[in-house]
Amino acid sequence: MHLFSENLAVEITAYYRNLALGHGVIPKVFTLVNAQGSQYLFFIDHLPLKEDEVDQFLSFIVQEHDAVCYARGTLVILEKADQLIEFAVIDQDDDQAIVCSAQLTRDVDGKPIGLSEFEKILAPKKTIFFGGLFNPVTLSADKADEFESLWDEMRPKILHRTMGI
Incomplete structure (x- = not known):
């Protein structure tokens, strides 16, 4: 597993703790890190895409930025009083x-x-x-242009930083 994947798991736990307890919000979050340690983090709650296009868009971004790992998190409501914040970190080179x-x-x-503490x-x-x-995602030229335009529109609002190696 890439070192960035382990670091991402630690960071996302702190990020969600701050958002939930400090701000009272639990958004759907997506983040990726490339081999140079460049990290992008954004909310996917209000992407102007149909539900079936969201994974295509995220896959496009993962591939365009040569990600080595990514994470996606959300609130899971089992019952009104039984709620979980869950996320998964996916590493390019690991089956786990x-x-x-x-x-x-x-x-x-x-x-x-x-x-609670994140398990x-x-x-x-x-x-x-x-x-x-x-x-690999195969997109028409029009769809690729649409996704590139959306990414360009989103970039000023995206948290972008470099992770320490």
């Missing part, structure tokens, strides 16, 4: 993914007030719903 999950506690008004397990990446974004 890092899957992390934490129990979210809300007050009577629905505001997040507690988050980390390894799972076969082929079992992860979005685990195949490294697989």
Whole structure:
């Protein structure tokens, strides 16, 4: 497993803890890191795409930026009082993914007030719903142009930084 994958798992746990407890929000998050350590992080909640196009777009971005790993996270509502924040880190060169999950506690008004420690397990990446974004995606020229334009539009709003090696 690439060192960036391990670091990404640690960072996303802190990121979600801050978002949930500090700001009261739990967005769907996507982040990737390339071999040079360049990281991009953005919310996917409001992408102006049809549901079936989101994975195509994310796969396009993973491939365009030569990602070595990526992570995707979300809120999972099992029942109103039983909620989890879950994410998985997918490494290009490893058959195992890092899957992390934490129990979210809300007050009577629905505001997040507690988050357990994230439990980390390894799972076969082929079992992860979005685990195949490294697989080549074939797009029409129009679709590729559409995705490139969307990415260009999003870039000023994306958290971009360099991870330490």
